[in-house]
Amino acid sequence: MPAIDRSALLFLVFGVVSLWLGAFFGLLGAWQQVMPGLFDVIPFVKSRPLHVSLVISWIFMVAVGGVYHYLPLLVGRPMHSPRLVRVHLFLWMILGLAVLGSYMLGRFGGREYWEFPPALGGLIAVSWFLLVYNFFRTAMQGRGPWPAYLWMWATGVVFFLLTFLEAYSWLWPRDDANVVRDLTVQWKAYGALTGSWNMLVYGLALVVMERISGVTEYARSRTAFLLYALGFTNLLFGWAHHIYPVPSAPWLRYLAYGVSMTEWILLARMIRHWRHTLDGAQRHQHVLAAHFLYASEAWVFLNLGLALLISIPAINLFTHGTHITVAHAMGSTIGINTMILFAAIFHTVDRVHGDTGTRVQYVRLGFWLLNGGLVLFWLSLIGAGMIKGWYTLMSDLSFQDIMVMVRPFLMSFAAWGIVLFVGITLLAVHASWALLGPFLRSRPVPVDRSTEAYNR
Amino acid sequence: MSYNMDLYRIDLSRIENMSHGRSTSFQGVHQRAIILVLVGLFAVQTALTWTSSTSVAPGRGSLSTQALIGRQLYQDHNCTACHQLYGLGGYMGPDLTNVTRAQGKGPDYARGIILHGTQLMPAQQVTPAEAGHLVAYLDAWASSGTYPIRSFDLTPWGTYLQMNDDARD
Numbered sequence: 001m002p003a004i005d006r007s008a009l010l011f012l013v014f015g016v017v018s019l020w021l022g023a024f025f026g027l028l029g030a031w032q033q034v035m036p037g038l039f040d041v042i043p044f045v046k047s048r049p050l051h052v053s054l055v056i057s058w059i060f061m062v063a064v065g066g067v068y069h070y071l072p073l074l075v076g077r078p079m080h081s082p083r084l085v086r087v088h089l090f091l092w093m094i095l096g097l098a099v100l101g102s103y104m105l106g107r108f109g110g111r112e113y114w115e116f117p118p119a120l121g122g123l124i125a126v127s128w129f130l131l132v133y134n135f136f137r138t139a140m141q142g143r144g145p146w147p148a149y150l151w152m153w154a155t156g157v158v159f160f161l162l163t164f165l166e167a168y169s170w171l172w173p174r175d176d177a178n179v180v181r182d183l184t185v186q187w188k189a190y191g192a193l194t195g196s197w198n199m200l201v202y203g204l205a206l207v208v209m210e211r212i213s214g215v216t217e218y219a220r221s222r223t224a225f226l227l228y229a230l231g232f233t234n235l236l237f238g239w240a241h242h243i244y245p246v247p248s249a250p251w252l253r254y255l256a257y258g259v260s261m262t263e264w265i266l267l268a269r270m271i272r273h274w275r276h277t278l279d280g281a282q283r284h285q286h287v288l289a290a291h292f293l294y295a296s297e298a299w300v301f302l303n304l305g306l307a308l309l310i311s312i313p314a315i316n317l318f319t320h321g322t323h324i325t326v327a328h329a330m331g332s333t334i335g336i337n338t339m340i341l342f343a344a345i346f347h348t349v350d351r352v353h354g355d356t357g358t359r360v361q362y363v364r365l366g367f368w369l370l371n372g373g374l375v376l377f378w379l380s381l382i383g384a385g386m387i388k389g390w391y392t393l394m395s396d397l398s399f400q401d402i403m404v405m406v407r408p409f410l411m412s413f414a415a416w417g418i419v420l421f422v423g424i425t426l427l428a429v430h431a432s433w434a435l436l437g438p439f440l441r442s443r444p445v446p447v448d449r450s451t452e453a454y455n456r
Numbered sequence: 457m458s459y460n461m462d463l464y465r466i467d468l469s470r471i472e473n474m475s476h477g478r479s480t481s482f483q484g485v486h487q488r489a490i491i492l493v494l495v496g497l498f499a500v501q502t503a504l505t506w507t508s509s510t511s512v513a514p515g516r517g518s519l520s521t522q523a524l525i526g527r528q529l530y531q532d533h534n535c536t537a538c539h540q541l542y543g544l545g546g547y548m549g550p551d552l553t554n555v556t557r558a559q560g561k562g563p564d565y566a567r568g569i570i571l572h573g574t575q576l577m578p579a580q581q582v583t584p585a586e587a588g589h590l591v592a593y594l595d596a597w598a599s600s601g602t603y604p605i606r607s608f609d610l611t612p613w614g615t616y617l618q619m620n621d622d623a624r625d
Contacts, residue, residue: 033548036548043578044537044538044548049534108532109528109531111531111536115534155491158491158494158495159498162495162498173524176518177518177519178510178517179517179519179596179597179600180509180510180517180600180601181506181517183541183544184505188505192498236497236501237501243542245542245543245603245604245605246542246601247512247517247600247601248511249510249511250511251508252505252509257615313614313615313616314610314614314615320604321542321544321551321603323547326547392604393605393606399551
């Protein structure tokens with residue numbers, strides 16, 4: 001059986017570092033919104049992209065590290081090319097430094113979420129191509145039909161590459177360039193990119209669930225494949241609710257309304273089903289990972305309600321362009337994705353150390369600060385969005401006047417951001433310390449014994 | 457413990473099934489075919505979006521050479537960190553979709569703010585000619601439609617009538 005790959009662990013460690021830095025710049029940006037001019041060395045125009053890119057990096061690093069970590073165990077063979085995994089890690093290290101450097105120097109040039117100079121996007125595409133190649137060469141060695149998580153990962157890695165290239169299609173000049181098509185294609189690509197990395201994260205959630213519970217049927221069930229199919233439909237068409245107010249073609253908007261957010265319902269159903277059938281003894285062996293998965297379940301329900309509401313066009317009229325969209329993004333990236341990614345990390349920590357391997361009480365404190373802070377942070381954003389949306393549409397007040405009314409909610413958002421940051425810091429310190437343990441103590445990384453019983 | 461036993465039984469039956477003729481290469485072909493179908497669906501959707509995704513009249517929202525330079529300047533200065541277009545972008549400053557055509561504002565107003573800043577927004581380090589390119593870019597947006605939509609008729613099924621056409625002039 002393959003040993004745990006050190007490179008995969010380093011992906012997780014650098015992912016955790018990205019999260020901590022991303023949370024720091026997010027906190028700075030939140031306070032700069034209520035105290036303009038705060039810490040002018042890194043103004044908001046820099047802190048925002050730093051926050052966004054680092055948080056995206058957290059999701060990528062851990063989702064991809066998770067694929068590199070679990071795939072050999074699931075297939076029963078090592079990665080096709082461990083060297084390519086190391087090259088991938090090296091490229092992302094170089095890329096990370098280049099992106100941070102360009103933001104700090106105020107060198108932009110890209111579009112929202114990828115504000116760094118477009119040449120660096122080429123490096124992301126090359127590194128992602130390595131992942132696609134290595135993934136398929138490894139996954140194809142497995143025997144038997146693929147469970148849903150392998151399909152999710154396969155779709156995620158392929159479509160991320162395709163839609164990432166599409167997100168840069170603005171670089172190719174067109175004679176009939178038009179702002180509406182430009183914006184529509186941009187959000188099509190972004191929606192599909194998000195759908196692609198969600199495929200990686202949800203696939204990871206299924207793997208961790210399967211390995212905690214020992215129940216392999218779910219990932220091969222009709223529900224799991226229905227979830228996969230709906231996730232793919234969403235990847236194709238679910239993005240258009242972001243552009244309801246844009247004068248895009250009506251078919252796009254109606255289709256998006258129809259597709260809506262159905263995948264969340266199925267995910268919630270699957271997680272609930274899994275929880276009820278979890279074996280108590282096995283759950284207690286992975287108590288931290290199980291807690292994070294429970295939290296992601298709660299956040300699926302909270303965000304499901306919000307997502308369904310804001311995908312109704314008549315409500316979207318009032319919520320579009322307001323902080324409610326940010327609340328939805330935070331609920332998804334922190335509430336759902338981050339909880340799943342921490343579940344994968346602490347499950348890996350259990351495997352590396354043979355037990356929880358870290359100070360559980362600090363992790364629990366971090367868990368509660370993160371979740372408690374996030375609830376109030378999320379509610380503050382919804383409050384701010386409701387005020388902004390209502391007065392923007394129903395009054396003649398200026399933007400500045402509306403922002404004065406929104407300010408108390410933004411103060412609350414920034415204050416709860418501090419609690420969130422403390423929680424993330426506790427989790428990040430303990431997760432990275434535990435993951436780095438085998439490196440720091442020069443101890444060999446152990447072979448995964450559970451794989452022997454799990455042999456496919 | 458009972459789970460481990462179950463797992464062992466499942467694995468045995470799976471291995472048994474596989475030994476009866478379902479080869480790895482067949483699985484590989486099958487999986488490649490499905491991936492290709494998915495990529496094909498994506499290609500169709502991409503083609504539709506690229507060719508028929510807008511409802512604006514010809515010429516409106518078009519990017520002139522000046523506006524294209526302005527688009528790059530908008531990105532170089534990361535204006536999207538603070539500003540929105542059609543409600544998409546940052547939350548610190550106002551939406552700029554109609555700034556060059558809104559009552560009480562206009563191209564000169566936009567140019568002045570770009571060059572000299574406000575109490576909250578720093579002056580951008582651009583030449584007057586570059587400010588002109590940025591204004592041309594913003595004007596392309598203004599010509600494409602109106603945002604936010606203040607005149608709307610809601611329908612019982614949760615949509616609004618303006619979704620049907622470009623009725624936002």
